[in-house]
Amino acid sequence: MEIVKKKRRKAKVDRSLCVACGCCVKVCPVKAITIVYGAYAQADPGKCVGCGKCAKECPASVIRIVED
Amino acid sequence: MKKHWYDYLWIASALYLVLGFVNILFAWLGLACFFIPLILATARGSKSYCHRYCGRGQLFTLLGGRFGLSRGRDVPGWMKSKGFRIGFLVFFFIMFFVMLWNTYLVFAGVRGLSETVTLLWTFKLPWHWAYHGTLFHPGVAQFAFGFYGVMLTSTVLGLATMVLFKPRSWCVYCPMGTMTQLICKARNRAAIRGAGEEAPLRHSAAGSEKG
Numbered sequence: 001m002e003i004v005k006k007k008r009r010k011a012k013v014d015r016s017l018c019v020a021c022g023c024c025v026k027v028c029p030v031k032a033i034t035i036v037y038g039a040y041a042q043a044d045p046g047k048c049v050g051c052g053k054c055a056k057e058c059p060a061s062v063i064r065i066v067e068d
Numbered sequence: 069m070k071k072h073w074y075d076y077l078w079i080a081s082a083l084y085l086v087l088g089f090v091n092i093l094f095a096w097l098g099l100a101c102f103f104i105p106l107i108l109a110t111a112r113g114s115k116s117y118c119h120r121y122c123g124r125g126q127l128f129t130l131l132g133g134r135f136g137l138s139r140g141r142d143v144p145g146w147m148k149s150k151g152f153r154i155g156f157l158v159f160f161f162i163m164f165f166v167m168l169w170n171t172y173l174v175f176a177g178v179r180g181l182s183e184t185v186t187l188l189w190t191f192k193l194p195w196h197w198a199y200h201g202t203l204f205h206p207g208v209a210q211f212a213f214g215f216y217g218v219m220l221t222s223t224v225l226g227l228a229t230m231v232l233f234k235p236r237s238w239c240v241y242c243p244m245g246t247m248t249q250l251i252c253k254a255r256n257r258a259a260i261r262g263a264g265e266e267a268p269l270r271h272s273a274a275g276s277e278k279g
Binding site: 038057061 | 109113114115116118119120125129142143148149153233234235236237238239240242245246248249251252253255256259260263
């Protein structure tokens with residue numbers, strides 16, 4: 001029997017353009033996003049539910065919701 | 069979500085703008101918006117000021133979000149480019165030092181007090197109603213006029229981009245945000261390089277900031 005892996009949606013941050021303002025941190029309902037070393041935002045794929053709130057909030061629009 | 073005391077700092081930011089119309093000497097309080105993020109960035113390597121304590125950002129979120137005064141469009145690509153952000157930081161600082169130089173001239177007695185607030189580095193707005201004399205040197209008042217101009221200019225720019233783009237578009241090119249990010253990147257250079265493509269989330273507690 002073939003095992004079908006269900007695709008899950010996750011937030012992905014374009015680190016090179018992230019301004020590390022943390023707007024995404026504030027809106028994340030599952031606290032999956034952290035600002036790493038004051039340099040960029042990063043979503044924990046283990047926690048992220050792919051709701052897209054961070055992508056909508058990001059003032060620089062550098063967060064995309066991608067299927068892993 | 070549980071509210072903290074710092075979630076109400078937008079009131080302080082709004083009050084600051086109002087107080088500048090009442091007595092210009094209150095403008096000195098705005099130095100907190102310069103020093104606190106710099107101290108947090110240099111001492112702790114953290115940009116927590118932006119998402120935790122920045123009252124101006126909260127004000128933009130409120131006006132653009134809840135009050136619906138923002139079109140919610142994406143900012144143009146050039147606005148988030150490194151070149152523009154650093155260029156704006158440099159420009160902002162040059163104008164800041166011009167303001168400091170004008171303050172120095174008043175302190176040195178070369179120039180008299182100018183009871184005006186310069187908006188967008190160009191327009192000199194009469195602001196004499198907010199000056200009721202000072203117990204100190206007129207230079208103290210000159211700095212207040214100059215600094216309030218800096219704060220008002222950045223607020224007006226922030227409001228303009230709030231309306232045109234997403235509510236907190238100002239955060240993209242905020243000079244303090246750019247500077248604190250550069251400080252954090254320099255301070256945590258080794259750790260960032262070591263983190264590689266994906267930072268070790270479970271082990272980055274010291275370097276990470278949560279909401």
